[in-house]
Amino acid sequence: EVQLVQSGPEVKKPGESLRISCKGSGYRFTNYWIGWVRQMPGKGLEWMGIIYPDDSDTRYSPSFQGQVTISADKSSSTAFLQWSSLKASDTAIYYCATLTGFNPQRYNWFDSWGQGTLVTVSS
Amino acid sequence: QSVLTQPPSVSAAPGQKVTISCSGSSSNIGNNYVSWYQQLPGTAPKLLIYENYKRPSGIPDRFSGSKSSTSATLGITGLQTGDEADYYCGTWDTRLSAGVFGGGTRLTVL
Numbered sequence: 001e002v003q004l005v006q007s008g009p010e011v012k013k014p015g016e017s018l019r020i021s022c023k024g025s026g027y028r029f030t031n032y033w034i035g036w037v038r039q040m041p042g043k044g045l046e047w048m049g050i051i052y053p054d055d056s057d058t059r060y061s062p063s064f065q066g067q068v069t070i071s072a073d074k075s076s077s078t079a080f081l082q083w084s085s086l087k088a089s090d091t092a093i094y095y096c097a098t099l100t101g102f103n104p105q106r107y108n109w110f111d112s113w114g115q116g117t118l119v120t121v122s123s
Numbered sequence: 124q125s126v127l128t129q130p131p132s133v134s135a136a137p138g139q140k141v142t143i144s145c146s147g148s149s150s151n152i153g154n155n156y157v158s159w160y161q162q163l164p165g166t167a168p169k170l171l172i173y174e175n176y177k178r179p180s181g182i183p184d185r186f187s188g189s190k191s192s193t194s195a196t197l198g199i200t201g202l203q204t205g206d207e208a209d210y211y212c213g214t215w216d217t218r219l220s221a222g223v224f225g226g227g228t229r230l231t232v233l
Contacts, residue, residue: 109174
């Protein structure tokens with residue numbers, strides 16, 4: 001059974017850096033795309049980007065390109081979402097999720113989800 | 124403004140049927156598979172439908188999906204109070220080279 005376990009809630013100040021994590025188990029981590037989805041308070045889902053851990057091929061939504069960095073560590077089966085300088089507008093729940101299939105355009109659905117990480121950015 | 128357009132809300136009585144629409148364009152729904160997700164209050168989204176109409180194991184056949192041209196539809200029959208949730212459509216957008224979601228539809232079972 002695929003399991004994605006995310007790191008705990010974070011409270012940060014504007015301008016600080018942050019990295020949150022998502023540890024996969026129950027499947028071959030290197031062979032599934034893993035992605036991140038943002039949900040701002042009271043709002044809908046936003047597709048941020050995905051990474052293929054085997055070769056670190058990364059695709060970003062234009063809305064998030066340059067705003068965050070997605071990475072993965074094969075040795076620990078963990079994906080990361082990172083900010084270098086947080087803004088109040090980054091306050092949201094962030095979900096990681098897997099795409100099952102080598103071609104993310106063809107197999108574009110997220111079939112397993114983490115529990116979400118709440119990031120709060122406030123001065 | 125989401126790339127995919129969904130109605131903000133729908134409602135129906137228990138036992139009835141409801142449909143939720145998702146409208147896009149040739150760069151997304153028109154040429155890629157559509158999926159649907161259910162998000163119960165305070166929980167992570169769950170995959171309901173993939174490849175336009177297929178259901179993952181464990182999803183009851185009360186949930187159905189269809190696609191026509193640049194639009195997709197989620198159908199739910201035999202509505203239950205436990206179906207009250209937010210529903211999202213998703214697909215790939217070839218022009219953006221990224222995935223996209225609809226804005227979400229809140230289902231109320233009256």
